[in-house]
Amino acid sequence: MAEKTARGRVAVVGGDTLLAKEVRELLEQSKPALNIELISAAAENATMLGADDEEVLALSPLTAQSLSGSKVAFLAGSEASSRRALKLNPPDGPVLIDLTGALEDQPHARLRAPSAEPTRSLPEPGLIPVIAHPAAVACAMLLAGLSRIAAVRKSIIHVFEPASERGKKGLDELRQQTVGVLSFQKLKMDVFDAQLGFNLLARYGEEAVEPLEGVEERILRHVASLLALYPAIPMPSLRLIQAPVFHGHSFSAWVEFDENPGLAALAEGLSAAGFDVRPDDPPTNVSIAGMSGLSVGAITVDPNQPRACWMWMVSDNLRLTAENALAVAKGFLR
Secondary structure (H helix, E strand, O other): OOHHHOOOEEEEEOOOOHHHHHHHHHHHOOOOOOEEEEEOOOOOOOOEEEEOOOOEEEEEOOOHHHHOOOOEEEEOOOHHHHHHHHHHOOOOOOEEEEOOOOOOOOOOEEEEOHHHOOOOOOOOOOOEEEEOOHHHHHHHHHHHHHHOOOOEEEEEEEEEEOHHHHHHHHHHHHHHHHHHHHHOOOOOOOOOOOOOOOOOEOOOOOOOOOOHHHHHHHHHHHHHHHHOOOOOOOOOEEEEEEOOOOOOEEEEEEEEEOOOOOHHHHHHHHHHOOOEEEOOOOOOOOOOOOOOOEEEEEEEEEOOEEEEEEEEEEEOHHHHHHHHHHHHHHHHHO
């Protein structure tokens, strides 16, 4: 991009990952233009080539020099690359915005999800914004939206996790397993250490890269942090299930109100709050791919509890994370 038209330079660490692709697409739509520096998540000493589904990418090595000169650096690679970026970032380096969750335990980290926050926060120099898990963001947004319609007494949410939350390796493993099951081949199990193709998992295998219960704990922790901004909303009971889908979170939510406002009021209120409400054509994780926001449908009264309703919600996990990261970054790019 032309230097004279740019209002700033931003870096994307892990420039060829799924998350980075979402961030890049949003940055390229930014007006006025930004200079985008793509940085490898690996520790190479020279520029390397990466690739996504559409193009070959030139990636600078992750060094203090490659970070210098940027106002913001989006950490969208691995957890290891996020920690390395923190170590390498010079004193006058960019604001690090962590999309991986690796820096959550840092003393200056602050969990952020502008789309789920009740008020707009000002930029906070010296802090490390860590973007909340997209499932936690979606749950908090749903409960906040519902609480504006009627007081929420309790809720239960089943979260169905897509393979893309485990990055390209997760997608590749699900793809190989899907073909392998149909052709009676040996299944690749490096990421999940279990058969995910044509299956649902409540837990991964013992040798999985990351245990599913650890992801569940992270989501619960982030939901609790976000709902602390809404004291009247009780913490939901939540269960995470790994689904055999490539992209998009799906949520089955049961919500009990002090007084059930009725299906029409719920649909109207959620629509007014910015949700895509589909009462007659329930949304799917396929229909939400590449879309912003949350889509809700199949809202029904629980026949065994008249104060409660069931509803189905979907979101594009990668897009939701990237949009919240850019919303945080805007405060530092003015």
